[in-house]
Amino acid sequence: MTVNDDSxxxxxxxxxxxxxxxxxxxxxxxxQDVNVLLHSRSLxxxxxxxxxxxxxxxxxIAGEELSVTDTMPFLKALTTLDLGPSQIDMGMLAATYRADGHGLSIEEFTAxxxxGATGDNKIERRESRDVVLYGFGRIGRLIARLLIxxxxxxxxxxxxxxxxxxxxxxxxxKRASLLRRDSIHGQFQGTITVDEANSKIIANGNEIRMIYSDDPTTVDYTAYGIKDAILIDNTGRWRDREGLSKHLQPGIAKVVLTAPGKGDVPNIVHGVNHDTVKPDERILSCASCTTNAIVPPLKAMADEYGVLRGHVETVHSYTNDQNLLDNYHGSDRRGRSAALNMVITETxxxxxxxxxxxxxxxxxxGSSIRVPVPDVSIAILSLRLERETTREEVLDYLRNVSLASPLKRQIDFISAPDAVSSDFIGSRHASIVDAGATKVDGDNAILYxxxxxxxxxxxxxxRVVQHVSGVEYPTYPAPAV
Known part of the structure; x- marks a missing residue:
């Protein structure tokens, strides 16, 4: 048999x-409502x-390939346990067992x-929490896909x-068609049918009512059987507490904004400050995509090295806020063609x-440049640290953060030498550290x-909606603090 045959x-x-x-x-x-993961990636x-x-x-990430022959015994071990709702990372199980299994069998080690997710310790499965989307643009349709x-x-x-x-x-x-097909993110994974007579989209068996309204204060959601719901505002039309409070109509318990909040509206970055949300808080913001990209690695660097000052330059894909061709726009420069220009703008x-x-x-x-790509951006984070370090130390640290820290769902890590922006379409992490581009000189570090x-x-x-809904299940093994 040849080598090729062996492979x-x-x-x-x-x-x-x-x-x-x-x-x-x-x-x-x-x-059992168990989500099986592999290094934070759902299987x-x-x-x-x-x-x-x-x-x-x-x-x-870890420097060596993980084989299904390594993880299958752990998966089989899970089937023998009385598991409750949880997320279980087989990659972490295999890595931890390999590092120190305490002389236990795989079955004993897994148990x-x-x-914390078995027997008397397991949490009870909760009833579904109703969610309403207000607006159905780029973010709204992707959130719909994720919810389905x-x-x-x-x-x-x-x-x-x-x-x-x-x-x-x-x-x-037309709206169902936009949910079904996306020029960037591809086809919807499943089936979509439309019930025009009852104004419903049925996606993978989920009946979704289309409600038409120009004014949030006129909608009684209980009339549609909706109760205690979380409303996700994707329009960005209102950003302060007064404006967002318009959504608090019958059937709506909380409002989550997919844009930076103004005034006293809490800006939440999951993984960093989501545990500060007060149980009685009814209005909150998920900040911006760029804030979510820079805050987790910034926190990681501050925790380990201390940060004296920093600057972030974002090279950002264009958005629907810009014009395809030159036309009037209320903001400076954004009226110029997004598809033909690099556009300096504020962040x-x-x-x-x-x-x-x-x-x-x-x-x-911070500052920003919009560039002619439809999706995936890069933030260049330049930091002055409190102590000197080396490139190797920083990369080892960030690799470990992406693998086994409370920020592993937010921070990913890649060492591929030829990675480009389109490689990260569909990434579920808030940001991905590019190891090859990272620069460190004494107390100066630049992260891409x-x-x-x-x-x-x-x-x-x-993740924020799951947290405030009480349906964010714990992950095992627990990440290192």
């Missing part, structure tokens, strides 16, 4: 194992090849590592309605750091942070 035989063997994982992962998700509803690629990606994707277990969050202004002719059909991300990370006293400045300003940000919004 192909090995591939087919791993394919067979990955294929046998799918029904186990699906059953755990549907019946639920993934194909054979996706499962294998996710295992291989561990090589870029000990996830003990996460509805598989029948628990957690349930998208009940979308509120929009009435368009002309076949409005609901509020630097000033928003103070709201999300008030313990950081270092001054942070990629981020999918559409999808990665939408994932952060969902």
């Amino acid at each position: 192909f035989t090995n591939w087919m063997h791993r394919e067979e194992i990955a294929e046998s994982m799918i029904p186990i992962i699906g059953k755990l998700h549907r019946e 639920v509803n993934k194909s054979v090849v996706s499962i294998l690629k996710t295992h291989r990606f561990a090589r870029q 000990e590592a996830v003990a 994707e996460k509805a598989g277990s029948g628990n957690g969050l349930r998208l009940r309605a979308i509120v929009v202004r009435k368009g002309s002719g076949q409005d609901i059909v 509020g991300a630097a000033s928003a750091v103070a709201k999300a990370l008030p313990e950081l006293k270092a001054p942070i400045t 942070l990629w981020y999918d300003n559409e999808f990665g940000y939408s994932c952060q919004v969902i």
